[in-house]
Ligand SMILES: Nc1ncnc2c1ncn2[C@@H]1O[C@H](COP(=O)(O)OP(=O)(O)O)[C@@H](O)[C@H]1O
């Protein structure tokens with residue numbers, strides 16, 4: 001059974017059709033990279049998967065939990081799905097460690113000690129043990145994004161969504177964040193990654209999906225999509241970004 | 243020499259005359275300000291509600307009470323509504339100031355909540371927090387820091403504006419000053435001391451505010467990431 005089943009999902013903003021009947025299955029442990037021009041619906045797709053964006057039509061099933069128009073199981077879905085944003089969105093009034101501890105204690109109801117231990121373990125994993133007591137405002141963009149990844153991992157998600165996690169970073173910091181994402185991939189995490197980093201996609205992705213106009217135009221292994229795209233629109237897009 | 247000591251003694255006498263009226267000033271200020279906080283929070287939250295039947299009345303409230311002079315409101319609540327509802331001077335004065343200040347306070351609360359980026363709100367939701375938990379753990383702790391300095395300034399303004407209730411005969415320090423003056427006809431000295439008493443209180447408060455601001459500052463906050 002696929003861990004994510006997306007069936008005919010639609011989302012409209014007034015007259016703008018952001019998602020136009022998207023269907024997609026993602027397998028457990030799969031790394032799916034999503035590419036496409038600006039405004040094609042990539043963010044909207046990720047946002048519907050953890051219920052930040054309601055569905056106008058269709059349904060999403062994550063590990064057996066249904067998310068439909070009524071959004072009844074939204075909380076269960078969010079427990080399973082972690083998300084990393086372009087703008088990091090750390091809580092600036094809390095230290096790095098507290099950022100990772102707070103959701104664990106509030107949502108997962110872990111004790112301070114247990115959550116703290118987990119936070120330190122995750123900080124070690126993203127290489128920021130020495131920043132535990134710093135505030136987000138004292139960190140570089142790359143460091144903040146690594147904390148944001150650790151914070152999401154603290155909830156033990158089954159799926160991780162990355163929405164242009166490196167797009168707001170200075171070039172010299174992109175590598176450190178991609179490094180953490182690659183490590184996560186090697187540990188078998190199911191990942192949906194919206195990115196413009198074609199090198200990362202080639203190295204890590206099991207499949208690449210090209211989205212345009214709210215539709216999946218083409219989906220397949222990276223070698224196929226990047227080297228032998230079957231659709232003209234895919235080829236045109238790649239010609240621009242490569 | 244005798245002239246100077248005489249003057250100092252007079253100032254002291256005025257001060258002692260005002261002193262019994264000081265609790266009334268503090269009472270009016272504190273109670274009307276508390277009212278403005280509670281009412282202002284409700285109105286401010288209503289203003290940002292997506293529900294029109296909440297946000298529209300809230301906006302009308304703010305526009306209305308910011309557009310009427312406080313003195314007129316005091317007259318209205320004491321002579322107008324007060325006569326109908328049998329309000330005492332104290333109650334009418336407190337309600338008038340509270341209702342007026344709530345309009346300003348609502349705007350302060352509204353901007354304090356809106357200042358927190360929507361991204362943080364979404365990040366917290368995506369971590370599985372409920373709306374209430376996001377408010378409590380993410381939005382409000384930051385909003386309080388943003389809201390604190392302007393709110394403290396409102397409190398100082400409220401203390402000064404409490405002198406307006408002297409006009410409906412409430413015996414706070416401004417009223418006491420008028421009484422002293424009408425007995426002894428020393429206008430310069432009387433109003434000098436009344437002003438000084440207000441000044442001591444407002445200066446003390448504003449120094450306190452500066453300390454609080456430093457204490458609550460967030461490290462690295464406001465820096466571009
Ligand atoms: N909250 C919103 N309100 C109105 N239009 C939106 C909103 N979010 C996205 N859109 C529109 O939906 C389309 C897809 O947006 P998005 O998913 O952000 O694209 P991408 O992430 O691929 O750049 C765009 O045309 C965008 O303008």
Ligand SMILES: [Mg+2]
Nearest residue numbers: 042043044164
């Ligand atoms: Mg986007």
